Amino acid sequence: MARLSVRFDSASTSAVSLGRVVLASLAGSVVEWYDYFLYGTAAGLVFGELFFPSKDELTSLMASFATFAVAFFFRPFGAAFFGSLGDRIGRKAALMATLTLMGLATGLIGILPGAAAIGVFAPALLVFLRVLQGFALGGEWSGAILLALEHAPGERRAFYGSLPQIGPHLGFLLGLFAFEAVTAAFGETAFRQWAWRIPFLLGILGVPIGLWLRRGVGETPDFLAAQSEGRTQGSPLRKIASRDLGKLLAAVGIKLIETAPYFLYTTFLIGYGTKVLGIPRSDLFGALALGTVAAILVTPVYGKIADRPKRAVALFAVGAVIAVLYTPVFFTLVGKGSLGLYGATLFGLVVPSAMMSAVIGTLYARAFPPEYRYTGAAFGYHIGSALAGGTMPYVAAYLLSVSGGSFWTVSLYLAVLGSLSLVSLLVLRGGVSESAA
Template sequence: MVLGDNGVTRQVAADSRVQVRRAALASAVGTTIEWYDFFLYNTAAALVFPHLFFPASSAYAGAMQSFATYAVGFAARPVGAAIFGHWGDRIGRKATLIVTLLLMGISSGIVGMLPGTSAIGIAAPLLLVLLRLVQGIAIGGEWSGSVLLAMEWGDQRKRGLLGSFAQIGVPVGLVLGTGGMTLLSATLSPAAFDSWGWRIPFLLSLVLVAVGLVIRLKILETPMFAKLVENRQTARTPVLDAIRHHWREILLSAGVRFSEQMPFYLFTSYVLIYVVSRHEFSKTFVLNAVLVGAACELALIPLFSAMSDTFGRKRVYLCGAVLTGLIAFPYFTILAHGSHALVFVAVVVSFVPHALQYGPQAALIGESFPTHLRYGGAGLGYQLASVFAGGPAPLLATWLLHTTGTPYAISGYIVLAAVVTVLCVIFLKDRSKADIDDVTVYQRT
């Protein structure tokens, strides 16, 4: 049977819708797996690694050393963004994302099998740092590819919503990773959890990677990049070109992340140490609060992302940045002096301003770069913030509290981050309504 023109058109539209759904699913599942692995490390860095890999240190020194290895992963992210940004803009989004998924999953599985310092000495923390570097490189290359996979396939009027599928991976990964740690912490004895229980979620990441690979292998390259290849408009040195011609957008993209990323890692990682050490609250209690907050954010991210398609990215984003600054002092007041119920509510509510920013963020950054430089440019801007905002956050918070004796020094740190973000959002161009399918506009460099 031969289809008429209308039949062909309907078939093409149906095939396109299937690919959009697959791209969105691949985007969400891939980032979920990668962030599951990343957050497992964050939680373990707060609860297990200080005494497992730095047993000779004091509680303060152990926490500092553990969070230093945590920060290494963030420092490696821009390196990953540069490496995979080059190949993502040269050979395509799909192939590059398969490599990042394998890197993250395998390195996390090895962390789950790594002996402690008591067994292999100094080699243990050194191997831990090396594996954290690999994780950081993988995450650095993952984000922009996952975002573009959904953004470049779907309806351009819904870029905010489509880009949020990659962002959803953060709360889902946090729920799975933290949920696994919470379950094991609640059901095992402290000795069993510290000895072998914490390893189970890391080993399960190998199973999740296999699932993610099956899904990612079924998707096609995005139409925008396919057209770029067809027209022979791919850049020879896309990352260098992005830095040369779009350095302003890269720096502003990094700046808009300060009030989103830095407080988030305080609210999800540092809070585990602070609340448990300041109160007679159990690890499980704090993990449960983080888990509920992440579950709430899972619903809020697509909501705020869809709002950004209607009202503009910058308006929604600025609301989140301002709210982050406003809750900084009340948040630590409650953590320092509040009851169980108030602390629980404060931890959960801290996820709301993050969702206001993190939801629209993918589209806000991604649409700031032309197609032939988008993987590398967006990745560099996004991951550069990790070096100055997310990575040092728990380390600086630990130092600030130890040096000043007051948690309000950390509150001031959060307010400063909010001010940086507000200024950068103001100067970053809002392209919410612009057409980013620009392959015929930009010439090969």
């Protein structure tokens, strides 16, 4: 079926306004991912003992990681709701709503009593607030990517589409620093008792800043053109189901290998490294901080390389293969002491993870037309995340538990995900063209 698309000259968007667009996209994304990743870090450090107390550390950790995974399964519902809002009403309206909801949920986690105070209501409420976080994030990612990408000149859309991908890295980095600063200021005991709440409460402060930035940004030219031509009427989900269901499934498939290794290198490592391997938290945080900073620096470079579709596909494929082959090396290096830990996280976050994350938004945008691009990108991203990202810490802990600590089980699991993703990439590749984005 022929695609309608909008091509416009770079002069149509001034450098000043495009800078504001990128800042609004990135700032809001940082706030949302900071809030979201706080939970993952706290799940690995304190939530197990506070909300899911058990005599066995690994059992408590697995219960905590299970709640971490819960939000991923509600992200597709957020994708459906906010995707429809973004495709029918506008990208801006959806992004304002996601940021507000995320801030509310995160702030409430910061004041939630533990199991010792209110019993089973504590984990129940924690799960509910985590669900709200997942629902909000279901509409954030694709909206932030499209806000930058659809405002950018056609020949530079991959580069600008990669910039919001710095947001998750910055959010994760800020979360790490927040926990470290609180621990340094109040001590380990206070951190585990009450001070862990401070980073969650601080997260609320970024919400009005993000809202202010996004309020000053106009709608994207792609959406306005689709709206003026009457293409934004009707359900985006029905359009996808009737026109591009195969591409949607392929979009889900490529996300599997993009997301699983990242959560292995970050969320799983924090919990498993401190609780099971006995690695000092300062070493873990230092290694993750270094890897994250490096990933921030290389992400725009990968985006620049991907300004042509064939390069985007090639970058993703190379990143997927490296991620699969690197898994046993990662586990081996982590067990080699501080130097190995730093090398393991640095390479993992900079090469396979950043390589794939920098271009996945561009691949999605080029596969779907503007009238259901928000929904298609959101569904592909978040269903894939639910299947392989949120479950990765739990699956890795389970596989290591039943195999007596053999990391080859985790390696085999990632190999299966990688194979599915590469097949999906071949399918999605047929929908990638210069004119689609």
